[in-house]
Amino acid sequence: MHIKRPEKTRPECIQNLLALRDSLELLGGKWKLLIVLHISCRPKELLHFKKLEKEITGISAKMLSKELKILEENKIVTRTVQNTRPVTVTYTLTTYGQTLIPIADALQQWGLHHRKIIKGK
Template identity: 45%
Template structure:
């Protein structure tokens, strides 16, 4: 029997698949999406506020994830000249553009949890 060939993907389909991969690469890891979510839903936060919000994250991990998010222009780090120094993190405008994705993930997660609890 001859093996059936998969249909050729359209250019648009290839572009969308690459876009999904790029998004996954950017948000890869256990903590990046929760960090972005905390900043999106709560607004500007200091390091320790974020750490409390993300119960279970080690300080070193939070620091690294924030650096990665800042490097990718999703989070800003603002240092205030106070004693002691105050540092706040916030989403950039580009980081805020993830709002529809975060809202959709939240809604989907709620429905999924409800469905699983019915089983």
């Protein structure tokens, strides 16, 4: 299937490639979109750090902390410190972060299709 795209001028192409690079730089890697989707699946639940670490198979505490910090700095997740003993920190998607859900869903659908193509089914 070939999708016809409108031709762009060189400056438009460069600007679009830079925007794509920015997106990939932020969201690239193994964990960020998985974290976003995991949080989005439970919008009414308080998701604290230890729960995320336990439920996202294979991620270390150090990596989860690093990725959550990047997502927070980029206004994709909100970090809330609960006034409990011991202190509990919870994470939710921002309204802006929720705009990633259709993108992640599209990538997921593409991945399912790709698996079928590769496996010949």
